[in-house]
Amino acid sequence: xxxxxxxxxxxxxxxxxxxxxxxxxxxxxxxxxxxxxxxxxxxxxxxxxxxxxxxxxxxxxxxxxxxxxxxxxxxxxxxxxxxxxxxxxxxxxxxxxxxxxxxxxxxxxxxxxxxxxxxxxxxxxxxxxxxxxxxxxxxxxxxxxxxxxxxxxxxxxxxxxxxxxxxxxxxxxxxxxxxxxxxxxxxxxxxxxxxxxxxxxxxxxxxxxxxxxxxxxxxxxxxxxxxxxxxxxxxxxxxxxxxxxxxxxxxxxxxxxxxxxxxxxxxxxxxxxxxxxxxxxxxxxxxxxxxxxxxxxxxxxxxxxxxxxxxxxxxxxxxxxxxxxxxxxxxxxxx
Numbered sequence: 001x002x003x004x005x006x007x008x009x010x011x012x013x014x015x016x017x018x019x020x021x022x023x024x025x026x027x028x029x030x031x032x033x034x035x036x037x038x039x040x041x042x043x044x045x046x047x048x049x050x051x052x053x054x055x056x057x058x059x060x061x062x063x064x065x066x067x068x069x070x071x072x073x074x075x076x077x078x079x080x081x082x083x084x085x086x087x088x089x090x091x092x093x094x095x096x097x098x099x100x101x102x103x104x105x106x107x108x109x110x111x112x113x114x115x116x117x118x119x120x121x122x123x124x125x126x127x128x129x130x131x132x133x134x135x136x137x138x139x140x141x142x143x144x145x146x147x148x149x150x151x152x153x154x155x156x157x158x159x160x161x162x163x164x165x166x167x168x169x170x171x172x173x174x175x176x177x178x179x180x181x182x183x184x185x186x187x188x189x190x191x192x193x194x195x196x197x198x199x200x201x202x203x204x205x206x207x208x209x210x211x212x213x214x215x216x217x218x219x220x221x222x223x224x225x226x227x228x229x230x231x232x233x234x235x236x237x238x239x240x241x242x243x244x245x246x247x248x249x250x251x252x253x254x255x256x257x258x259x260x261x262x263x264x265x266x267x268x269x270x271x272x273x274x275x276x277x278x279x280x281x282x283x284x285x286x287x288x289x290x291x292x293x294x295x296x297x298x299x300x301x302x303x304x305x306x307x308x309x310x311x312x313x314x315x316x317x318x319x320x321x322x323x324x325x326x327x328x329x330x331x332x333x334x335x
Contacts, residue, residue, distance in 0.1 A: 223261075
């Protein structure tokens with residue numbers, strides 16, 4: 001402790017002041033000099049004790065910061081106190097900063113794990129079509145391959161390429177929404193026009209399966225949002241309905257508006273979603289028991305992200321073998 005420059009300076013100053021005071025007191029009387037000497041010792045001792053206490057507190061701060069830097073961010077490391085003074089203020093400020101840094105580190109760690117899982121999921125999803133394409137490419141290279149087979153393999157190659165293109169495109173959209181880099185427009189959208197736009201890509205698959213669609217809603221029903229992005233969400237929901245509704249099945253679309261929200265209901269009479277799958281159907285890459293072999297498990301996740309990003313919510317109810325109902329609400333005001 002005596003090697004500390006601050007302590008040396010304190011002893012020097014206190015000693016100089018005490019010596020000057022004692023000399024001045026001697027000029028008055030020896031008793032005064034003795035009293036001044038004793039008082040000087042008391043003041044010096046008190047200053048040394050206070051300085052020693054302060055250094056112990058600073059040492060605690062140093063240990064605390066080392067623990068935090070080593071990754072020990074447990075709540076037991078709490079150096080806050082309710083005392084007054086600059087040291088207490090410093091303790092509380094350091095605690096606030098370290099807790100904030102700890103929370104940021106936790107968020108970064110969580111994002112790292114999510115990124116690792118996402119890369120793993122993407123690799124798994126791409127592996128299947130790529131393996132299939134490699135096999136078909138090898139078969140196509142055979143000179144004695146019949147023309148019928150060559151046409152069939154070429155057709156399957158195109159399907160797999162379209163699947164990869166859709167997967168990559170959807171993942172890019174999801175990543176942009178996660179990063180909040182998409183600026184959603186705030187236009188007044190007639191729901192009837194939105195439904196007509198969303199039905200276009202699924203009309204051919206519906207015709208092939210002999211499915212029917214009914215639309216029920218007032219032409220004046222509107223909401224504020226982004227037309228193209230919302231259409232993308234509804235398309236993915238309709239694709240899911242078409243996929244899980246049997247041949248000759250029916251899809252019903254209804255929409256309405258009230259003072260609080262605009263609601264769109266999309267229902268089918270398909271085989272439904274198992275109860276244990278319902279909490280997870282909007283989770284990325286989740287494939288329920290009734291999912292088709294070619295399902296990727298990203299369409300509903302994309303729809304959920306688009307709707308949630310526009311002050312909307314989407315819920316689902318389903319009865320086994322009776323059908324599924326998606327209920328979308330776009331709220332007029334943030335509550």
